Amino acid sequence: MQDSHSGPSIDPRARRRAIVSSVIGNGLEWFDFGIFSSFSLIISRLMFPPQDGVAMSLVAFASFGIAFIVRPVGGVLLGMYADRAGRKAALSAIILMMSGGTLLIGLTPSYASIGIAASVLIVGARMLQGFSAGGEFASATAMLLEYSPAGRRNLIGSFQACSQALSFALGGAVAYLLLHSLEPAALHSWGWRLPFLFGALIGPIGYYIRLRVDESPEFSALLTHRRSVRHERLSLASIVGRYPRELLGTLGIVAVCTTSSYVGLIYIPLFASGQLGLDAGAGQLGMLAGALVLLVTCPLTGMLADRFGRRRVMVPAMIAYGVLVWPLLGALVNTPSTANLIRFELVSAALMSFFWGPSAAALAEAFPVQIRSTGMAIVYNLGALCFGGLAPLINAWLTRMTGDRLAPAWYIAVSVVIGTVGVLAMTQPEAQSHEAQQHV
Structure with missing residues (x-):
């Protein structure tokens, strides 16, 4: 689903400023959230009533996942x-x-100091972060x-x-x-x-940084059109x-x-330290x-998608990821070591980059400009809730209930099937590009 639409003329300096500010601002935002x-685990020990080891892990994953419950609401309203x-x-x-929520976490006194109020504040x-x-x-x-610019949307995305x-x-x-760098007592007291x-x-x-960026040219053109022509304002129900x-x-x-993000990058490292010793x-x-592998390789896969199309880049990598996660996780579970954990992350991230890189453009091009933020917010936050934010909690529960420490591989395999169907549904022959987006 490549884009051949050239769009409004854009000053190169304004484009660079918008891209840099979006990347930096977005990185700061996700640093605060992530x-x-x-x-x-430390926060759960300090801010919630005392629990045993496994229960504390569940509390930690639940406190992490609570932000994802409100994300669809925030996503739709802000979108x-x-x-x-x-x-x-x-x-x-x-x-x-996001800064306000992050500051509140950093300043909240412990459960030992203010009791249940600490849990409520965290x-x-x-929820504010979510x-x-x-x-x-x-x-x-x-x-x-x-x-x-035309022909580079996967790269920029x-x-x-x-x-x-x-x-x-x-x-x-x-x-x-x-x-x-810190002793455990110092880390638990103030370092965290x-x-x-x-x-x-x-x-x-x-x-x-964001205040200094001009409004996007496509949205500016839409505002001009709205002032001159009576337009239909789509509700959430009509969008669906x-x-x-x-x-x-x-x-x-x-x-x-x-x-792949919340199980591969977040849960597996916590699982390795909390359950594998x-x-x-x-x-x-x-x-x-x-993360470093993704940082380097995502632009490369974006360029490949611009040249060869998203199907050819995303689908083979998804299938390979769903297959290779079994031996990679099996090696880590059977022989827990830092080397096996890093090997799992390196191979996983290399494969993830092939569907991470082009995904933003795929989502954005699916919706016309007048509902683009709302449409993406619906799918991204619903997907993040069901498959991402609650994934650490679900995987911890599955592992505990079944006794199968390869349960995360099953979870990833199911997501790969769903993702492959999604790519095939949304990527069309390259000749059919931007035309569908012009229809409202």
Whole structure:
């Protein structure tokens, strides 16, 4: 589903500024959201009533996943706001909300100090982060794609994946440094708060960066059209009724991308340190290794998709990922070691990059500009809830109930099937490009 539409004429400097600000702002946003995963076990011990080891892991994964429950609500509301007020206005508000939630996590006293109020504040902060994150992907991706030149939308869209990978890498690096630089008592007392306070402080920087960016040219053209012609304002129900294939197809793509992220990059390192006996620092090294591979390879796969088409790039990699996850995870479970964990992350990330890189453009091109943020917000956050945010909790529960430590491989395999169907549904012959998007 390549795009041959050239779109409005764009000043190259404005394009570079928009791309850089979207990538940096998006990376800061996901750093704030993602660092919770690195310290979720510590936070759960400090902020919730005492539990035994396995139960504490479930509490940690639940506190991580609570943000995903509110993400669809935040995504739809902020997506509709972005489709009416503009990408710039939405992105500026989103990063301030994320910073507020991050600051609250960093400043909340422990359960030992204020009792159940600590648990309530942490849950509230995670919900604020989730509400904010719900609108981030859709609005940032819309901005990126609407500034992209013809024939390079997969490449430019891949920077969205790069910014998320960068946030994972930064989070993993910060966690690893703290784990190896501080004594356990210091880490549990105040050290874990440092990345949250840092993340809250850099939020205003992202806000400033986003304020300096012009509104996307496609949305500006839409606003001009709205002023001159009476237009139909689509409701959420009418969007669902009018674009069912687009919603279901892109939901499949989101399913495999979020599963690979939250199971492969987040859950497996925590599983290795919490259940397989590896050092906590090994888990952070694994996450860092995988994130760095994604950071380097996603632009390459975006270029390949621009040249050869998304089907040829995404589908073989998905199938290979679904097959190879079994021996990779089996080796880690049977012989737990830092080397096997890093090997799992490196191979997984290399394969993930082939469907991560082109995914943002695939989602954005599925919807016309006037509902682009809303449409993407629906599928991305619903998929992230069902297959991503709750995946660590579901996999921990499945492993505990079945006793099968390869349960995550089953989970990933199911997502691969769903994702493959989604790609086949949404990628059309290359001659059919932007035409469908012009219909409202």
